[in-house]
Amino acid sequence: MSLLLSLHKQLGDFNLDIDTALPSSGVTAICGPSGSGKTSLLRCIAGLDIAPKGMVQFVGQDWQTERRTLKTEHRGIGLVFQDAQLFPHLTVAGNLEYARKRQFNSAGPSTEQVCDWLQITPLLNRSITKLSGGERKRVAIARALLRHPQILLMDEPLAGLHDSAREQMLDVLQSLAKHLAIPVLYVSHSFHEISRLADHVILLENGQLIAEGDLISLSTRLDLPLSHQQGAGAVLSAQLVEHDVDYQLSTIALDTDHQLTIKQISAPKGQALRLFVAARDVSINLEAPQKSSIMNIMPCTIDAIEHHSTASLSAQLTIRLKLNEQYVLAHITRKSCDRLQLQEGQRIFAQIKTVALINEYGPTI
Numbered sequence: 073m074s075l076l077l078s079l080h081k082q083l084g085d086f087n088l089d090i091d092t093a094l095p096s097s098g099v100t101a102i103c104g105p106s107g108s109g110k111t112s113l114l115r116c117i118a119g120l121d122i123a124p125k126g127m128v129q130f131v132g133q134d135w136q137t138e139r140r141t142l143k144t145e146h147r148g149i150g151l152v153f154q155d156a157q158l159f160p161h162l163t164v165a166g167n168l169e170y171a172r173k174r175q176f177n178s179a180g181p182s183t184e185q186v187c188d189w190l191q192i193t194p195l196l197n198r199s200i201t202k203l204s205g206g207e208r209k210r211v212a213i214a215r216a217l218l219r220h221p222q223i224l225l226m227d228e229p230l231a232g233l234h235d236s237a238r239e240q241m242l243d244v245l246q247s248l249a250k251h252l253a254i255p256v257l258y259v260s261h262s263f264h265e266i267s268r269l270a271d272h273v274i275l276l277e278n279g280q281l282i283a284e285g286d287l288i289s290l291s292t293r294l295d296l297p298l299s300h301q302q303g304a305g306a307v308l309s310a311q312l313v314e315h316d317v318d319y320q321l322s323t324i325a326l327d328t329d330h331q332l333t334i335k336q337i338s339a340p341k342g343q344a345l346r347l348f349v350a351a352r353d354v355s356i357n358l359e360a361p362q363k364s365s366i367m368n369i370m371p372c373t374i375d376a377i378e379h380h381s382t383a384s385l386s387a388q389l390t391i392r393l394k395l396n397e398q399y400v401l402a403h404i405t406r407k408s409c410d411r412l413q414l415q416e417g418q419r420i421f422a423q424i425k426t427v428a429l430i431n432e433y434g435p436t437i
C-alpha cells in the first residue's frame with residue numbers, strides 16, 4: 073500500500089509531470105533545486121491545488137480521480153508550512169486545543185506525548201508572539217500532529233532558522249520520526265537535512281521526477297546532482313564494534329574489511345548505525361600514509377570519476393570509491409586527479425578526515 077500519484081499540471085511556463093508510488097511509512101524527502109516543483113507537488117497531494125485529470129490515492133483511499141476530488145480537509149493530512157501559520161491571538165496551549173478539537177481520528181498521540189516529543193511542554197502558557205522561530209515551528213508541528221492525521225506533509229519546516237536553531241530542530245525531528253506511526257513527506261533542498269531524516273528520497277528537476285530510492289543508494293549516484301553539490305557526501309550503514317574508553321573513541325565496521333574510528337558514542341556493541349562522510353573530507357593516496365594524524369585510512373577501488381558540470385566547480389571532480397558493497401565520494405581537484413593519474417579500477421587508499429554519525433537505527437545485531 074502506498075501513496076499513488078499521477079499529477080500533470082501546467083503553471084505558467086512550468087510543467088509538473090509526476091507518476092510515482094511513494095512508500096506509506098517512514099520519512100520520504102521531496103528534494104530538488106529551487107523551482108523544481110517540490111511545493112507544487114506537495115500542494116497537489118494535499119488538494120490545495122488540483123492537477124486536472126490527475127490521480128492521488130493514499131493507501132487505497134481515492135483522494136483524486138478523474139471524476140471526483142476529495143477536499144483537503146477530508147484527506148486527514150497534517151500540514152506544516154515554512155511560515156508556521158499559528159493563531160497569534162491564542163497561547164501555545166490554545167493553538168493545540170484548537171487542533172485537538174478538530175481531530176480526524178480519535179486514535180493517536182495525546183497532547184502530553186506530542187508536547188514531550190517536540191519539547192514544548194514549558195511553552196504551553198506562552199503567547200505565540202513571544203516564541204522564537206524554532207519554538208514556533210515546533211508548535212506548528214505539534215498542532216498538525218494533534219489532529220491525528222494519517223500522513224504529515226512538511227514544506228521546508230526549517231526555512232528561516234539560523235544554523236544552531238536548525239541543528240536543534242533536526243535533533244527534535246529525528247527523534248520525532250522514531251515515534252510517529254504515520255508516513256511523512258518532507259520537502260527540502262538541503263541534502264544535510266535529508267541525510268539526517270529521510271528513509272526514501274525523490275528527486276525533482278524542472279517538474280520531473282529524475283530519481284527515486286533509498287538515501288544510501290541515491291547519495292553516491294554520480295549521474296545525480298546530489299553527489300556534486302556543496303555538502304555532498306555518502307550515507308553509509310555500519311555497525312558498532314567496540315569502545316575505547318581510555319581514548320573516548322568507538323570503532324565501527326562498514327563491512328568485514330573496513331573499520332572506522334569515531335568519537336565515542338553511547339550505542340551498544342552491535343548497534344546498527346547510519347553515517348555521513350562528506351566528499352570534501354575524503355582525500356586519495358596512492359600508498360597507505362604511514363605517519364598521518366588522520367586515523368581513518370581505508371583501502372578501496374576507484375569505481376567512477378565524474379567531472380562537475382557547473383562552471384563554478386569545474387576545478388573539482390567527484391570520485392566514487394568502492395568499499396565492498398558501499399561507496400564513499402571524494403571531491404578533489406582536477407589537477408590532483410591528473411597529477412596522480414587516477415583511473416577507474418585503480419586500488420587506492422582513502423583518507424577520511426571526519427565521519428558524522430547520522431543516527432542509530434534498527435535492532436542491535
Ligand SMILES: Nc1ncnc2c1ncn2[C@@H]1O[C@H](COP(=O)(O)OP(=O)(O)OP(=O)(O)O)[C@@H](O)[C@H]1O
Pocket residue numbers: 083084085086104105106107108109110111112113261
Ligand atoms: N500559480 C503559479 N503560476 C505560475 N507559475 C507558478 C505558480 N506556482 C508555481 N509556479 C512556478 O512553478 C515552478 C515550481 O515552483 P515550486 O514552488 O513548486 O518550486 P520549489 O521546488 O518548491 O521551489 P523552492 O525550493 O524555491 O520553494 C516555479 O518556476 C514557479 O515559479
